[in-house]
Amino acid sequence: MKVKHKISGLVRFILMLIFLVIMYSAAFFITDYIYKILDWELNELLNQIINSIFGLILTGLMLSIIRKIALSKGWMRKRDAFGTIIEAVERIATGDFSIRLDDDDIHEHYPVAKLRESVNKMALELDKMENMRQEFISNVSHEIQSPLTSISGFAEILGNEELSLEERQHYLGIIRIESKRLSRLSDNLLQLASLDAETIKFEPEVYHLDEQVRNLILACEPQWAVKKVEIELVLDKVSITADKDMLTQAWINLINNSIKYTPEGGRIKIELYQESKKVLFKITDTGIGIAEEDQKHIFERFFKTDKSRQRSKKGNGLGLSIVKKIIDMHHGEIEVDSKLGEGTSFTVLLPVKQ
Known part of the structure; x- marks a missing residue:
């Protein structure tokens, strides 16, 4: 009987997975068809979010209908394992991402327990995504x-x-x-x-990084010259394989950031070295600095500080987030070292070849 029960449970589990795959595929087909009719063009991230939410709603509705039929026919108990999972999916489909299934809810063999874990993981990820969405909208609105x-x-x-x-x-x-x-x-x-x-095409090429940095400093001369900021360059001749346009944006953001928060008559030092198979870029200023407790958040989107950032310095808190994203795309690392009232250093490590 135990073997028969396990086989029956496994069959139900497989059928459930097949059903979920079919529902999600149907959701993707329907949304793509709607986009074509309405001639909408959405970026990949937003498209995935909409497809996932629509897939959940469609799956929840279908599971609800199947469950009601199964209960009316006596094919399932009201509080069996699958009934609990279906109720959880229904709640997720209505936007309740706080639902979690624990061991007290489901006492079943491996396939159903695995499905429970998957539902919990899905709810957790959707909950995080929803919180990020709300925070993003709040920040942009502000x-x-x-x-x-x-x-x-x-x-x-x-x-x-x-x-x-x-x-x-x-x-x-x-x-x-x-x-x-x-x-x-x-x-x-x-x-x-x-x-x-990732709609921006990543196009690495071999070029002289020292020349790029030197040209960008010259391009920013109106900003640092008007504040009488002293610029010190220590640039080794370095060739790198990277996306030149992307790194241009990263260096500009870091340079402008240093100029913005360095007082009149201050100093900015930019260093460039090659260490084995790594390239080290370092920019150090004598600016207002960043509090230690804020440094771990400095690359977060829209993050600003009241202590280390003067309110008169207008910014939207996205510049360093863009830098971090670009460095990550190049499989590099970026670190910050700063003390309030003394200045800030940003250190970037990049592989010589991508």
Whole structure:
């Protein structure tokens, strides 16, 4: 009887998996068909999220219908293992990702226990994704709301006919600054989305990294010259195989970051060495520094600090996230070392060849 029970349970488990695969395939087919009809083009990450959620809803509805039929026909008990799993999937399909099945819910043999683990893992990952989505929307809304409020407020003030020409120019300057801030946020969001979805083609080529860094420093001269920042370059001749455009963005973000938070008359040192099969890039400034407790979060999206970042320095907290993503795509590493009031060092290690 035990052998027969195990075989029966295994058959049910296999049928359940086949059913789940069919439902998810149907969900992907339906969503792709809808996209074609509506002529929608979504990035890969958003497309996967929508397909997964739709697949869960479709699976939950079908399992609910099958369960009701099975209960009415007496084919299953109300609280058997599969009934508990089906209820969990139904709750997930309605957006309740907090559901977890423990050993007290299911006392079954290996196949069903494995299915329980899979449901728990799926719920946990969806819960994390939902939290990330809510946090992302909250952060973007906050970053957009601040400049929009400024633009709206000063545009209304400009309607006052009694304003002097000097006052009008002042308010127009603020509106231009906030407009550029919105534009930078938009550009950074689009770049991060492209990097996440890997829609940007990774095109490594052999080139001289020292020449690239030197040219970028010269390109940034208007920013560091106006603050009378001293620039020290220690660049060995280094050839690397990498995506030149991507690394250009990474170096620009790091250089601009150092210039932004280095006070007038400060110093920035950039070093470039080759160590065996690794390339070391290091940028050190005498800026305001970053608190030790904040350094582990510095590469998180939208992360800002009140202690180590002056509020007058406008930024959206995405620049270092983009740097981290680009370095990761090159199988490299990036570290930060900083002390408040003393300065910050960013060290990047990259393989010579990809």
